Amino acid sequence: MASTYLTKSKSFIIHTLKSKLHYTTRTSHFTNSLFHHRLLHTLSPLPPVPKHANYYSIGKDYVARRSHATTSASSQINQLPVESPSSQILDFPGGKVKFTKNMIFTSNSTEERVNCYRVLDDNGQPFTDDIDLLKINKELALKMYTNMVTLEVMDTVFYESQRQGRISFYATTTGEEAINIASAAALDNNDFVFPQYREPGALLWRGFTLQEFANQLFGNKHEYGKGRQMPVHYGSRKHNYITVASTVATQIPHAVGAAYSLKMEKQDSCVITYFGDGGTSTGDFHAALNFAAVLEVPVIFFCRNNGWAISTPVNEQFRSDGVVVRGKAYGVPSIRIDGNDALAIYNAVCEARKLAINEQTPVLIEALTYRAGHHTTSDDSTRYRSVDEIERWKGDQNPVKRLKKWIESKGWWDNVAESEYRSNIRKQVAQAIQVAEQIEKPPVADMFNDVYDVPPRNLNEQEAFVRKTVKKHREDYPADVPL
Amino acid sequence: MLGIVRQNVGGARGLSSQGLGNYVMRLRPVASAMRNYSAGTKEMTVRDALNSTLDEEMAADPNVYVMGEEVGEYQGAYKITKGLLDKYGPERVVDTPITEAGFAGIGVGSAYHGLRPVIEFMTFNFSMQAIDHVINSAAKSNYMSAGQINVPIVFRGPNGPAAGVGAQHSQCYGAWYGSVPGLKVLVPYSSEDARGLLKAAIRDPDPVVFLENELLYGESFPVSAEALDSSFCLPIGKAKIEREGKDITITAFSKMVGYALKAAEILEKDGINAEVINLRSIRPLDRATINASVRKTNRLVTVEEGFPQHGIGAEICASVVEDSFGYLDAPIERIAGADVPTPYAANLERMAFPQIEDIVRAAKRVCYRSVPLAATA
Numbered sequence: 026m027a028s029t030y031l032t033k034s035k036s037f038i039i040h041t042l043k044s045k046l047h048y049t050t051r052t053s054h055f056t057n058s059l060f061h062h063r064l065l066h067t068l069s070p071l072p073p074v075p076k077h078a079n080y081y082s083i084g085k086d087y088v089a090r091r092s093h094a095t096t097s098a099s100s101q102i103n104q105l106p107v108e109s110p111s112s113q114i115l116d117f118p119g120g121k122v123k124f125t126k127n128m129i130f131t132s133n134s135t136e137e138r139v140n141c142y143r144v145l146d147d148n149g150q151p152f153t154d155d156i157d158l159l160k161i162n163k164e165l166a167l168k169m170y171t172n173m174v175t176l177e178v179m180d181t182v183f184y185e186s187q188r189q190g191r192i193s194f195y196a197t198t199t200g201e202e203a204i205n206i207a208s209a210a211a212l213d214n215n216d217f218v219f220p221q222y223r224e225p226g227a228l229l230w231r232g233f234t235l236q237e238f239a240n241q242l243f244g245n246k247h248e249y250g251k252g253r254q255m256p257v258h259y260g261s262r263k264h265n266y267i268t269v270a271s272t273v274a275t276q277i278p279h280a281v282g283a284a285y286s287l288k289m290e291k292q293d294s295c296v297i298t299y300f301g302d303g304g305t306s307t308g309d310f311h312a313a314l315n316f317a318a319v320l321e322v323p324v325i326f327f328c329r330n331n332g333w334a335i336s337t338p339v340n341e342q343f344r345s346d347g348v349v350v351r352g353k354a355y356g357v358p359s360i361r362i363d364g365n366d367a368l369a370i371y372n373a374v375c376e377a378r379k380l381a382i383n384e385q386t387p388v389l390i391e392a393l394t395y396r397a398g399h400h401t402t403s404d405d406s407t408r409y410r411s412v413d414e415i416e417r418w419k420g421d422q423n424p425v426k427r428l429k430k431w432i433e434s435k436g437w438w439d440n441v442a443e444s445e446y447r448s449n450i451r452k453q454v455a456q457a458i459q460v461a462e463q464i465e466k467p468p469v470a471d472m473f474n475d476v477y478d479v480p481p482r483n484l485n486e487q488e489a490f491v492r493k494t495v496k497k498h499r500e501d502y503p504a505d506v507p508l
Numbered sequence: 509m510l511g512i513v514r515q516n517v518g519g520a521r522g523l524s525s526q527g528l529g530n531y532v533m534r535l536r537p538v539a540s541a542m543r544n545y546s547a548g549t550k551e552m553t554v555r556d557a558l559n560s561t562l563d564e565e566m567a568a569d570p571n572v573y574v575m576g577e578e579v580g581e582y583q584g585a586y587k588i589t590k591g592l593l594d595k596y597g598p599e600r601v602v603d604t605p606i607t608e609a610g611f612a613g614i615g616v617g618s619a620y621h622g623l624r625p626v627i628e629f630m631t632f633n634f635s636m637q638a639i640d641h642v643i644n645s646a647a648k649s650n651y652m653s654a655g656q657i658n659v660p661i662v663f664r665g666p667n668g669p670a671a672g673v674g675a676q677h678s679q680c681y682g683a684w685y686g687s688v689p690g691l692k693v694l695v696p697y698s699s700e701d702a703r704g705l706l707k708a709a710i711r712d713p714d715p716v717v718f719l720e721n722e723l724l725y726g727e728s729f730p731v732s733a734e735a736l737d738s739s740f741c742l743p744i745g746k747a748k749i750e751r752e753g754k755d756i757t758i759t760a761f762s763k764m765v766g767y768a769l770k771a772a773e774i775l776e777k778d779g780i781n782a783e784v785i786n787l788r789s790i791r792p793l794d795r796a797t798i799n800a801s802v803r804k805t806n807r808l809v810t811v812e813e814g815f816p817q818h819g820i821g822a823e824i825c826a827s828v829v830e831d832s833f834g835y836l837d838a839p840i841e842r843i844a845g846a847d848v849p850t851p852y853a854a855n856l857e858r859m860a861f862p863q864i865e866d867i868v869r870a871a872k873r874v875c876y877r878s879v880p881l882a883a884t885a
Contacts, residue, residue, distance in 0.1 A: 217621065251654035260653050267620060268653035272644050278610055279645065282617025282625075289599060289623070312610025319605065475655045476689050478713040481745060481792045 135346045141393055142373060143363035147421055149430025161368060163437050169210050169367055170432055173202040173425050174443075175450050176226050179235065180398070182454040183242060187256075187402045191462060192242045194256045198223050200397030203367040203424035204299075204329055206230055211374035212297060217283050218266045219276040219298035222257055223329065227299075231264045235453050239461035246507075251475070252467040274304035277313040277326065281387075284322035288385060295323040295381040297374075303334025305348050314355040317387035325377045326357070326389045329364065331396035336409040352389035364394030365424040368431075395422060468507040469495065550736065555725040557699035558588045561706045562626065564738040566596055569624060572710060573600040575611055576628030576665075585630050586666065586725055612638030612663070616645045619661040619715075626710060629665035632681045632719060639684075646715040647690030662709045667695075667719035668762065668813045669861055675849035680814030682761070685717045686790040686823070692716045692744055693791040695761040699729040701788060704742030712744065719790075721762045747794035749801070753783035756871050757801040759824055760811040761787040764862065768811055771867035780875055790820060798824060799831045806837040807874045813861050816844035841870045 113124040146152045161169075180197040187195040198205050205226020209218075218227045225238065237248070241259050244252035249261055250268065260268025267283075270276065280298035287294060304310060305328060317324055328348045332339055345351060352359025358380065362373045370392060377388040395418040399406045406415065432438040473488040474480055480488075495502050552560075566572045573596075578585045580593040580603040593601040604611040608629060615625040629635040635642060646659045669678035685693045692714055696702040702720070709716035734740060750765060751772055760768040765786045772782040783801055787794065802808050808828060810821035821842035828840060846860040 219617070249654055249656065250652070253652050253654055258652075260656055262653075262656040268649070268657060270644065270649075270652065272640060275613060275641065275645050276617075278613025278641075279617030279620060282614035282619070282623075283621035284617075285614065286618045286621035286623045308607070308609050309613055312605070312607040313613065315605055315607070316610055316614055320602075471654075475651045475653075477650070477692070478658060483792060483795070 133344070135350075138346045139349050139361045141361045141363050142369055143366045144368040144372060145366050145427055145431055147427065149427045149434065161371065163435070165210065166428075166432050166435070167437060169206050169371070170425075170428050170438065171446060172206045172226065172230055173367070173428065174446060175235075176202050176205055176229055177425055178447055178450045179225075179229075179238065179454050182451060182458070183238075184398075184402065186242075186458055191458065192256055194402055195242070196222055196257045196401040197398035198226060200395045200418060200422075200424070201329055201331060201364065202226065203370055203428065204327075204364050204392050204394060207367040207370035208297070208299075208327060208374045211371050212378060213294055215265060215292075215294040216378070217280075217287075217294070217296045218264075219280040219283070219296065220266065220269055221273070221276060221300045221304060221329075222269050222271070223301070224299045225257065225259055228259055228261060228264055228266050231266065233259070233261060233264060233266075235450075235457040236460060237261075239454075239457035240464065243458075243461040243464070244466065245461055245464035246467045246471075247461075247464055251471045253475075274300055274307040274309040276300070277304070277307075278309050278316070280324050280326075281313045281317045281320070281322055284317070284324035284387075285320055288320075288322050293382060295325060295378055297325040297327055299327045299329060301334060302328065302330040302332070302339050302342055302348065303337060304328075305351065306342055314351070314357055314387065314389070318356040321385050322387060323381040323385055324387045325374065325381055326352075326387060327374075328389070328391045329394060330391050331364070331394045333396050333400070333406070333410070335400045335404060336406070338410075347391055347393070349389065349391040357387045357389045359389035359391065361391045361393065364392030365422050365427060367424060367428045394424070397423075465507055466505055470508070549730045550733075551728045552699045552731045552736075553726055553728050554696070554699050554702045554720070555586070555588060557702040557729075557731070558706060558720070558725075559590055559592075561703045561710075562589060562592060563595070565707060565710045566592065566600060568738065569710075570600075571622065572624045572626065573602065574626045574628065575602040575604060575615055577604055577606060577611075577630055579603060579628050584628070586722060588720075588725070589628070608634050608637035609641060612641040613645060615661055616641050616649075616659060619646070619659045620649070620657050624660045624662075624710060626662045626664060629663060631677055631722070632665050632667040633677050633679055635663065635665070635681065642685070642715070642717065643688050643691070647688050649690075650714070651690055658713050659715045660713045662706075662716045662718055664706070664709075664718035664720060666722040666725075668721055669845075669850055669857070670722040672852060672854060672857060673850075674852045678850035680719075680812065680845070681717075682719060682790050682812070683814055683819050683823075685719075686793075686820065688791075690715065691791060692789070693719065694744065694789055695719045695787060697724070697762055697765040697786050697788070699731050700735040701742065701748075701786070703731070703735055704740055705744070705788060707741045708744050711741065716744075719762065724763055724766075727766075742788070745789050745792040745794060747788050747797040748786045749783060749797070750786045751782065751784040753781040753805065755781045755783075755805055756807040756809065756874060757783045757785060757798070757805045758809045758811060758867065758871065759785045759787060759798060759821075761790065761820070762813070764811045764813060767862065767864050768867055771864050771871065774864070774868050775871050778872070778877070780871060780877070782871060787820075793823065793827070795827045795831065799828060802828050802832050803835045806835055808836070808840045809843060809867065809870045809874055810840065811843045811862055811867055813845050816842060816847055819844050838874045838876065841874050843867055843870050 115122045115124065143152050176198060180199055183192070183195050184197055186192050201223060205224055209227040209230035214231055220227065238259070240248035241250055242256040246252070250258065255271070258269040258271070260266060267276065267279070276298050277300055280296045284296040287296060300310070314326065330339065330348055334342055347361065349359045349361040360373055362369045364370065373390055377390055380386060381388050397415060397419045429438065429443070469488070469491060473484045476484060492508055495508065562574060574589055574592060579589040580598060580601045583590040589601065612627055615627040618625055642663055646661055649657045649659050667682065668680040682693065682695060685691055692712065694705045694709055694716060696705045706718060709718050751769060753772065758768045758772065765784065768784045772784050775782050783805055785798060785801060810824045812820045814820065819842070821844055825840045825842060828836070843862045843866055845862065848860060850860055851857055
């Protein structure tokens, strides 16, 4: 596990800290020369002390400490740390800052918002003349498209099965199929995925079968979660997809920690984590981005800005220009992309991955999209938004339709293939549901293991007690619960 | 100083096999931590016990790393991580921005991926900022993922009251964390406890909450040669009988063990022979040892610094009533901190926490020896 003793950032941090105590930075080198070697003749006469309270309160500390290092302290106390008199600069920890005589408050709103990267327009035609950007071959395009259709159909059928009472809960990805599939397509299978809960597409892309999805939804004994969690809380170690947790945005700092581990191991992979616009309000989002920038780790922060956090629209969630501008605040390279354009997503994530791994930096991607479905089956979004709005996004802005138009224009797909594929998948999903429904539930033995690596005595006692009770009063327990 | 020599050699062996040649290592003996008495007994402060343990475990396993506020450059808010930054570098001793939720979450994430973090909370009072990650992200993950994600993380730091630090720095979190399935909660008392339990915690594949005590950091305890060995480890979930007795059982953990032992000496003069149990582990709680002791003595006093309601003593009482009801000759007494946010003034603070006299009086009451019930809160 080879690694460098001091990473660039850490050496900078130690450097900076030392400078506060021992003056071994460039600044003090300069000031040393100023005070000790009397190089004043190389500078024009110094300007008078500015009366700006802000600067002075910061500078005073600096100047006061520096004066201890010199013999002629008194005459130097009021001197300013400047390179040249015409552009007064403060050499502050973190970098040089230019002064200005204009008192300007930055505005609370931006007249011009950050631009949004897209490749295909609303009609699925290239938005750019640069053909090179469309570097997707037929095989990849069809794989992406068919996966998006599978996701769409899967969502519809599973949602209906909840309505029929066959499963207890479901959350669709309607409107976000491009994000789900195209982002996964741009990654390597070794890249770790830390999802929120609206990204089963990454699993689907990596080979999770419809049956495996259905098993989790029914909580039967074949599902990898052993029936421990609600539906849509998928997780699969072998697909490098961390188990979904209900807690919002906790996966964001987790992703940074995992990326730190990758960095220490010097692996040629990165971590991606997904979250919605709502998740960016949490403390975890803030801490994670801040840390990721400081620790310089290879993580892609993918924000699905879909306009709604249950019933909270984005203008009640934050007043910044979306999420992309926050990256700048933390020192994280960021981009805003069209979240309904599969090709734009693919390109952006490819590039983000390269950046993250080659330069060991976090990257923030804000994908603008729309949550065309309800938040979950427990929600009826028509209660807080207009049906017209929902229909409009389901229609024109539908990411599946848009990619379909493009691949049709390339001659790679047609309506016959479409209807055939859709009916095929619908049958498969229905079949998977039927099979999953019949499979036994997990046994009682699975209730007490995995709490710890090795079950402690009290849990073994409890399990024995439960078995005894169930055996003794079989009639009180459902027949399909195996022991 | 056989333990020291063995530690260095063992560390070096561990290094080469893990390919740590790239780390700039300057092995320093733990000589400063030891004071040789003429009789050959070695003493060690709890602080040095913890420091030497971290040092040895980091040398033995390159996946172990330390993270927290002030752990690196500042050498640790309480100097527990002193010297580690110089020895292991900033990649393995990570100073963090001020966000417990942030670094706890990041630690958990790195544990998901295979590292073994030791997260320091400056005090466990600050862990409340991160408690969602400790419980929902660490404790429950192995279960919720059905064994696909295990979290070999240790959360450590001072717990409970110190001296004159006020209400927001004095709470005991033993009961809070002790109720969560998926966590292990350890409470060392002596230096031997500190070494053995911290090693066990770091090597354990499950998340461990390691509750230390600020006032014990500076206290010296004798340590056996066995405890100084770098492979020394204490079992998790086993209490220690610090003092054997036959008239009454007193259970305690952390600093209160010392108080209970002093109370036992005082009681001895009054003809009451007390058995003192050092819990060492709140979760799993060593119900077997406690019950065996009560079945021998027939009387029980539980001692803790935390708030009385839903405290550790409450759980012990329930356990003894469930398992050994017929053996009790008297009702159980719980000694706990006063049911108030800790006051700052020294006289009030003293009254807010159990003192040796409180334990003595409680023991006598349980033995039906004359003293009327003191005015309780």
